[in-house]
Amino acid sequence: MPSYDPRSFYTFLKxxxxxxxxxxxxxPSQRFLVNAMVNGTRPESAGAIVELGxxxxxxxxxxxxxxxxxxxxxxxEIDGPLHEELLRHVSDPRLVAILGSxxxxxxxxxxxxLDGKADAVLSSLGLSLIPxxxxxxxxxSAARVLGxxxxxVQFGYVHTKYFVxxxxxxxxxxxxxxxxxxxxxxxxxxxVPLNVPPAYVYVCRP
Numbered sequence: 167m168p169s170y171d172p173r174s175f176y177t178f179l180k181x182x183x184x185x186x187x188x189x190x191x192x193x194p195s196q197r198f199l200v201n202a203m204v205n206g207t208r209p210e211s212a213g214a215i216v217e218l219g220x221x222x223x224x225x226x227x228x229x230x231x232x233x234x235x236x237x238x239x240x241x242x243e244i245d246g247p248l249h250e251e252l253l254r255h256v257s258d259p260r261l262v263a264i265l266g267s268x269x270x271x272x273x274x275x276x277x278x279x280l281d282g283k284a285d286a287v288l289s290s291l292g293l294s295l296i297p298x299x300x301x302x303x304x305x306x307s308a309a310r311v312l313g314x315x316x317x318x319v320q321f322g323y324v325h326t327k328y329f330v331x332x333x334x335x336x337x338x339x340x341x342x343x344x345x346x347x348x349x350x351x352x353x354x355x356x357x358v359p360l361n362v363p364p365a366y367v368y369v370c371r372p
Contacts, residue, residue, distance in 0.1 A: 195290065199321060199361040200228050203288055206319035206356075206369040209233045212285035216275055216311060217241045218268040218304070219291040221248050223256040229288065230258050240275045240284075242268050269303040272311040283313035294326040294340035305349045309372065318350060318370040323363045346370050 195203070203225055207215055209232040220226045220241040229239055240262045243249040249265045256263075266274045268291060275284065287308045293301050308318055322342035330340050346353045350370035358365045 195224055195321075196361050199358045199365055199367070200225055202356055202358050202367040203290075203319055203321060204228045204232060206367060207286035207288050207317060209237075209286070213237050214280055214282075214284045215239050215286045215288065216271060216280075216284045216308075218271065218287065218289040218308065219243065220252055220263075221290060223252045225288060225290060226252065226256050226261070230256070230260060233260060235260075238262060238279065240264060240278060240280060242266055242271060242274055244268070269300060269307060271304070271307040273307075275311060280311075283316065284311050285313060285316050287312060287316070287318045289318070289320045291320075293320065293342065293345065294322060294330045301345075305346070309349045312372055314372060316372060318346075320346065320368045320370070321358070321365045322368065323365050324357075325363060342366065342368060 207229065209215060209229050212233065214237065215229060215233065217226060217229065217239060218241075220243050226239065226241055233239060238260055239258075241252065242264045243252060244265075244267050246265065249263065253263055262278050264274050264278050268289070271287070289304075289308065291304065293304075296304065312318060320342070322340075326340045326342065328339060330338055343353060343355060346368055350372060352371040354369045356367045356369070358367055
């Protein structure tokens with residue numbers, strides 16, 4: 167399992183229980199999912215990566231371990247306490263941690279130093295629980311910030327194909343594959359059955 171300290175774990179667990187529609191899970195991602203997500207971004211060859219919804223930094227740390235010394239990682243987190251935990255837990259000169267909404271990915275990254283386009287965007291956002299109009303703005307912004315050979319990597323839990331519960335919309339299904347195809351020309355899916363809960367990783371290209 168990826169390394170995170172008890173305080174970070176408790177912060178995420180509390181958010182996962184009390185603000186389910188924001189985190190979409192009470193547990194940080196396990197190593198199986200982290201590895202699949204990070205592999206999809208090709209961090210060794212990337213000069214700039216944007217991470218959406220870093221939480222307490224589980225995937226952030228894994229990305230930084232494999233990124234080039236001259237690369238930059240821009241994280242965008244909407245939740246203040248999770249953002250503070252990330253800053254406390256991850257210290258690296260290549261990390262640019264931003265507090266804000268992924269609806270404004272391109273603008274926020276540019277304001278904090280991104281010059282040009284990103285080579286990869288890694289998203290841990292619970293897209294199935296995000297209101298449709300907000301989800302559209304997030305995916306549109308993520309697609310725009312990518313370079314022509316960039317990659318967008320997103321995970322989704324297997325059960326969302328059959329049911330998702332939202333306080334605002336009740337029970338429904340969510341089609342990650344079909345949704346992502348509206349924003350990217352090529353979408354590939356990889357199962358990660360050993361994660362809890364089981365997930366798919368979607369690797370998307372412009």
